[in-house]
Amino acid sequence: MAQIEEQSVLVGVKALTKIYRTREGSDVEALSPVTLDVNRGELLSLIGPSGCGKSTLMRLLAGLEKPTGGEINWTDGAPSRGTDIGYVFQEPVLLPWLSIQDNVRFPLDVFGTPKNEANDRAAAMLGLVGLKDFGKALPKELSGGMRQRASIARALVYRPRLVLMDEPFGALDLLTRDRMNDELLRIKAETSATIVFVTHSIDEAAYLSDRVAVMSPRPGRISALHVLDLGSERNEALKDTPAFHGWLSLLRRELK
């Protein structure tokens, strides 16, 4: 536990609320006060049923919406430019007219990174996600899993301070999903990126996360926050351990 206390906070969410006004004029509380710290270098999962405010919290963290109340405190100053946040959607959202390499390079081109550097970084990123030989391919020529790798590469290529992943593997088949989970752990270890990860899958949350925030709906809030003491070495063998199964059943109970 000492190790966790040493960790420094990247962004702190304090008493954050979000109220949407519906077309009929009534208010819907999407997020009732939520307080949560995201630590540097951790993978924090948000798990919960639909309508629990996961997506709202992600949008607020990304700065795409303004909170109704509360505050988001960034230790190193509020993000102001596009380079600060990386976002991986459930769909890859690659631009179909660009090659995989150009898709990964896209943020760097937008930010005006010099061409040579952009090329090198995109190539390195493609190597990291295992798409070294597919840079020239078009998105339509790749499988769903490969496309999602490319979209992860695009989110990481500009080294954002925080990477938000909104059910990134939700549209993949189970086998691919398992493989992508291992890939993600490896990528995270190599880049030491800070990741907030939304998922519906208890298994995925337990396997990947340093911490898991369980959320519940109406109004959306965090009902439990767990530090997963499963160590930093995660592989298939972990899935057969009693500790892992203990977390699975605990999380399952809490989601009921």
Add this chain to the structure above:
Amino acid sequence: MSNRSLRTIFMFVTPLFLVALWWGYVRLFNIPRYVLPAPNEVGTALVGLFVDGTIWPHLAHTLGIIFAGFVIGSSLGFVLGFLLGRSPKLERIIGPYLFFFQTAPKIALAPLFILWFGLGLTSQIVLVVSLVFFPVMAGTILGLRSVPANYGFLADILHLNKRDRLVRIELPSAVPEIFAGLKVGAVQATIGAILAEWLSGGQGLGYLMVFAGTTYKTPLLFAMVLVTSVLGIAIYQSLAGLEKWLLSWR
């Protein structure tokens, strides 16, 4: 026999059979030449058009009108489509009027164009412009409106400015729909150009057809039908080829 060789055979046999049928009908029933000429007479007229060079100035004239009308019409269509696609408010204001003109048969407007712009090139080009304009405008509006919402989300995350959003995401994404409009426009331009020449002026493929018709040179008229059809197909196919190359990512 394989499917493919069968198809090759039919590719040659079917037209030959149809021509033979045509020829037999004309011979057997002694159809007058000015009603339905025999295929060989149409062939002679067609070859003659190119051998003595009659066709070239007319073809050049028609191509010129098609080109000018297509370029002006699609540019205007793109610009207005762009403005309307970006501003639903503007579309609500002027949309109904545009819709009125879009549904009005442009052919019926041709006499009006002649009244306004005279019997010369201008009115011919204006007619072509009016035909090309609407499909390109509609394609542009549709293209800009059907940019996937996801792309906008990506642009938000990357804090894209308006210009980058437009140039890097929205326009490329709208290209397929714009091209669909251009293809329709090109076909319309060909029809419009020939029709405009039909109505006014002393040159062009349309004029040559009127000339052949009114002087009972029916073989020439038939040859001209062939020429204009091939021209239409060629124009459409060149655009389709360009599209295939530009949109190879689809």
